[in-house]
Amino acid sequence: MASVKKAAKATEQYLHRIFTIPEAPDSTLGRIEKEISENLAGFLGDRIVATNNALTDIENDFCDATLPEEPEFVSDHMHHLLDKLVSQSVHTSSPSFIGHMTSALPYFILSLTKLMVGLNQNLVKVETSKAFTPLERQVLGMMHNLVYQEQESFYQQWMHSANHSLGAFCSGGTVANITALWVARNNLLKADGSFKGVAREGLFNAFKHYGYDGLAILVSARGHYSLKKSADLLGIGQENVIEIPTDEFNKIDCQKLLVKCRELTEKNIKILSIVGVAGTTETGNIDPLDKLADIAQQYQCNFHVDAAWGGATLLSNKYRPLLKGIERADSVTIDAHKQMYVPMGAGLIVFKDPTAVSAIEHHAEYIIRKGAKDLGSHTLEGSRPGMAMLVYSCLHIISRPGYEMLFNQGIEKANYFADLIDQHSDFELITRPELCLLTYRYVPESVQKILKTGTSLQQAKINVLLDKLTKIIQKRQRENGKSFVSRTKIEAARYDGAKTLVFRVVLANPLTSREILVDILQEQCELAKESISLLPEFNEYI
């Protein structure tokens, strides 16, 4: 019994220590942190093991659902994390990992995050965030300004107004898109006469009151999957997200959109929203936003722009014109954790009209009381961290011209890479970059000739084989661990819209050099030669 008491006392002291006594600089954790601080790239390069471990092997290290009954020392736990987790993580900030929208982070972000977590503010209300609330409102103002470029007086009037909001921070683009369509739905099906509005009465009553036979969301076939998720969540139904075909440049076909709008209206289906894409996830292209705004105006419906990835391009004066018309959107989604070099978890939405968010306003007795400036009354999420601080700091430290330089260089690099591919006899460029994203595939020269001249049956057969090849090359390159490109399946204009598996590259990392791009292509060539031998069906073509 005495020993039980003694053990309990020891645990108590240990627990007190983890809340009061900082990690010593020479502790394992202290040393790791120092390594990260002094040379993150080196730390990650050394620690992330570039071996080909199958996921099922890794799972063996994470298969115990038992709750630990013994406290673990911090240093022991750190060794465990380095060994089992860090070593088997993805080197997202490596300049040769050009397959995703997550890239390198500026160094100061690491220290700032530590400060942010140390402060542990909760942005749902002023009481737990104080200055972070006006800061977040300012960042929303700046991002609103980036999109809508209103007069200074506009921002002075609305930015800090208690019952208004120029937008909302959230964990990411999906929540931002949901928020956009939620606001659009609630404003469309608002209170009217005896009907108290969809927010209070729900969709069934709303349909009965307004007499619609359905609602529709229109977006190009390149729209992000979060739109279907939103339609499901909001009770509209995934099938009512209507995909409009794209032209050869992966932009929505406005003629087909108009035909569809007419058809739906005749069927008494109300168009809830036309969603423009500013930087499609798969090809990086931007819809003709100005034309979409015209059509939305003609059909008096909401116009939302999903610029989760491409929206930050507005910071580049040179490329801003590509997004012309975005300033006519009712709302715009932008992810700061994509092109703005902020870590994961920094999505946001801005609304043209500061009163739009009243459609989703919520209050409670203990927080976000009416008239208070609490940000939580206009967000989908409740408690939220102070991520806005990181966006604020990046905007100030990098500044608009700094972002412009980074983006312009990324786009130039993408064009350089596209040219490399075009000039290479064994590669085929599938989509040319409009921003810093492109797609391509490996097709041996001899096969390219057959594809040009062969029958459509032959073409189809070859394309099935090429899809297999692309998949193998991409997987092997990932497993080699030296570099990474992603893959997706898109309708290729040059193959009459046949679904084609392609490599997908995003050139957002400022440290990705032209030499690295040459190497990546070279590696793919070598992998292709090895891989083709695994596909004997190729023999008849090469």
Place this chain on the structure above:
Amino acid sequence: MASVKKAAKATEQYLHRIFTIPEAPDSTLGRIEKEISENLAGFLGDRIVATNNALTDIENDFCDATLPEEPEFVSDHMHHLLDKLVSQSVHTSSPSFIGHMTSALPYFILSLTKLMVGLNQNLVKVETSKAFTPLERQVLGMMHNLVYQEQESFYQQWMHSANHSLGAFCSGGTVANITALWVARNNLLKADGSFKGVAREGLFNAFKHYGYDGLAILVSARGHYSLKKSADLLGIGQENVIEIPTDEFNKIDCQKLLVKCRELTEKNIKILSIVGVAGTTETGNIDPLDKLADIAQQYQCNFHVDAAWGGATLLSNKYRPLLKGIERADSVTIDAHKQMYVPMGAGLIVFKDPTAVSAIEHHAEYIIRKGAKDLGSHTLEGSRPGMAMLVYSCLHIISRPGYEMLFNQGIEKANYFADLIDQHSDFELITRPELCLLTYRYVPESVQKILKTGTSLQQAKINVLLDKLTKIIQKRQRENGKSFVSRTKIEAARYDGAKTLVFRVVLANPLTSREILVDILQEQCELAKESISLLPEFNEYI
């Protein structure tokens, strides 16, 4: 022109540096970080200014919506942040800030966060998270085990199964509750005959197909406001969240619930879900979960438990019985950033049935393809950070018995504080702690007597005055900056359910000592005496 080029070159070099050259230890940022690492409490204590600055004054520092046209040096920016932001933030980790669910963090969390951000993984898919995916699945398994205590074989079967998920991580309790009701709605209104299910066809068709005249969500009057938000979002309507009165212990009145269930069923309104609350936000009480499970079974409806705050209590063997019946819930919300000492942004939900989430499954060509183990196919959010690592580390370093010790001490402390209040002649305990949360108010002894013996008109008049007094004291205490309690308005059982403004205290910070509690009460006494003089209407009662 030459100077423009030179300036551009300088900016380019500067930008390259922020991605490649770490902050030197003797830079401003380096020094700040060192201070945070070595003595966070001291850093925050020194830096957060305890002055009474009005929010409107702080807003003046955050009122410029212009995008910065000049890059700022990191060190200059840091001084700015310290001066304008940190100094005006809320000292959430101070042991005398006992008003919210956010408390102190263990020291190792700061360094771990830095590691997490340095790795910048994206948990939406394996490709950008690798070992983080099995890690998150393991943490979900552990949390599932905490709630449901299934056999080891259950976890071996389901934890890493590609098309299943034991739950979902998310940014917080609100998203967790939305996810729970989304899954419940889609499982209730599932595909049936020619009807393809609510996810695909939407709510209007679902109602027509199933012939319901409405859906209802039943929860006690103490339910969290996120449930109404969920009902709005999901197209069910806020009015269809039906609040059932609570008993004198702030627990749902099961008799009234049964009456309501019968009434709704007779009206052809289908009960979508009965939501139990395990730790109400305002009083910390736990609903009779076992009885709720019985009623849900009787009405064959979904049973969800919102244990965002109280769920972690399951880690305490001593207090676990308070939540008996939670293991019968279809889903349970738990926020790790509340009682589990993880920073803001770590919510989660667990599902009893590993197949439940198939009701909200989503796929896309480029990610979360069918059959892949990507976590993103069963989450409301898309891209997400690796917060699960912090929960994993806390569970290992603190361990279950460690958590138990911390929780038990918190509850003991709450009881000690309740006794202090009870024994004090000028305070009135409104709700006794069941966990570590309690409410009370200041009522001068003489006024207490009148409240006991006066007419109900007198009582009502006095209560209006007392509400004013509570509000002033709470505000002044917050503005003094030494300590913080929150306030809310609840139906007080002792005043026949009249809405009463009360102080609300959460004793989650392990560093809050009994001495601090005595001081806080003493400060409130003094503030009360000053404040009463501002309310001349009190003169007739004291």
